[in-house]
Amino acid sequence: MEVYDHPTFHMACQQFDLVADHLEMPESERPRLKYPKRAMIVSLPIHCEDGSTKVYSGFRVQHHLTLGPTKGGLRFHPEVTLGEVAALAMWMSWKCALTGLPYGGAKGGIACDPHRMVPSEVERLTRRYTQEMIPFIGPQVDIMAPDMGTDEQVMAWIMDSYSMHAGYSVPSIVTGKPLSLGGSLGRREATGRGVAHLAARAADTIGLDLKNATVAVQGYGNVGAVSAQTLESFGAKIIAVSDVSGGIFNAKGLDLKKLSEHVAKNRAVTGFSEAEPISNEQVLLTPCDVLVPAAMERQITEKNAAKIQCRILAEGANGPTTPEADAILSQREEIFILPDILCNAGGVVVSYFEWVQDLQSFFWSETEIMQKLYHILDEAYDRVLRNSRKQKISMRTAALCVGIQRVREAKAIRGLFP
Ligand code: NAD
Secondary structure (H helix, E strand, O other): OHHHOOHHHHHHHHHHHHHHHHOOOOHHHHHHHHOOOEEEEEEEEEEOOOOOEEEEEEEEEEOOOOOOOEEEEEEEOOOOOHHHHHHHHHHHHHHHHHOOOOOEEEEEEEOOOHHHOOHHHHHHHHHHHHHHHHHHOEOOOEEEEEOOOOOHHHHHHHHHHHHHHHOOOOHHHEOOOOHHHOOOOOHHHHHHHHHHHHHHHHHHHHOOOOOOOEEEEEOOOHHHHHHHHHHHHOOOEEEEEEEOOEEEEOOOOOOHHHHHHHHHHHOOOOOOOOOEEEOHHHHHHOOOOEEEEOOOOOOEOOOOHHHOOOOEEEOOOOOOEOHHHHHHHOOOOOOEEEOHHHHOOHHHHHHHHHHHHHHHOOOOOHHHHHHHHHHHHHHHHHHHHHHHHHHOOOHHHHHHHHHHHHHHHHHHHHOOOO
């Protein structure tokens, strides 16, 4: 599968192989489970505001179709590649299976920098991408959602472009939409609230009091900011955060309300007057109780894993820790890891709720949604912790085992087609 050649794809395959070895899975069974079912690359020409025409590359990977439609985010980032998207699609498969959702994993992306484009260009690019993807997507085929660089507005444009093609409104084509278009209460906050909820479960497990516990967050975007705000509401003190512009630190705790105002105005955490500037790397190495990487893949590597100083590593981002770093962290029993496919699953769970509500045209209250979300996350957490202790394996291996086994069983029962 050279077409997916990328460090993040190799990382996802390495994780899969470790789990397959643990499950004593025959070699003959592995490629079918590991490699994506379908991949699309599209060329996206758009008219730019300066009168020029630019062509962007867009990708979508559907990892498996065994349990239902595929589900996964759409990322706008200059370094998006087919291989990265394939890795993210694979992780989505294990995440959906771990939480019992009737989906295979998918992911999409456009190699672009939305922060250097004007909104009308982002809109044209999004609509063009949707148009090119129409043969491959649908509410019963593949459903998109926000990821890095995309938001509710982008989802609204996708929904509108798809609906224009269908001739009627199809809200269930995307999740993470604005409420006014059939979005779900609680979706925007779901991933970050899930991260904080599971960090609280982990704190209980290791006997850590979250009141006055210290927290550092890499990536103060949707997931990072909501995780920080929710952990603050549990009594924790957020002492360091970063985004692509750099990091900030305040040992007494950052005032998140003031920080939000600063970010809304300046679109960056740097320059916040009530904190001292630090580097992005320093945020990861800040001594703290809870460290939340919520930006990109491959941030915790063999170079910095030995230097991380936290009690709980709550992986808000997908794939923030490389297998080499994992090997180092596994020797450090003082660190409790909440692996990505468990820790950030809140987003896809509420996306599933949004899809169900759209299909039924019947909407639930936020209280009902949050109760259902925490119930699913608690069950997944309990199961992973139980397996990890019983089989003496890491929380990551235990989480991946549950996800991979569920897909494996479904494939064995169905046959070769999906
Ligand atoms: P976002 O675009 O809202 O935020 C990303 C943040 O990371 C931004 O603040 C950006 O400036 C920062 N960032 C980017 N590169 C960085 C770097 N090198 N160092 C430090 N900060 C950097 O995206 P998001 O939706 O919050 O997603 C963040 C991560 O969470 C991604 O890995 C995504 O796949 C994962 N995730 C998101 C969701 C969701 O519901 N949005 C669900 C599950 C997982």
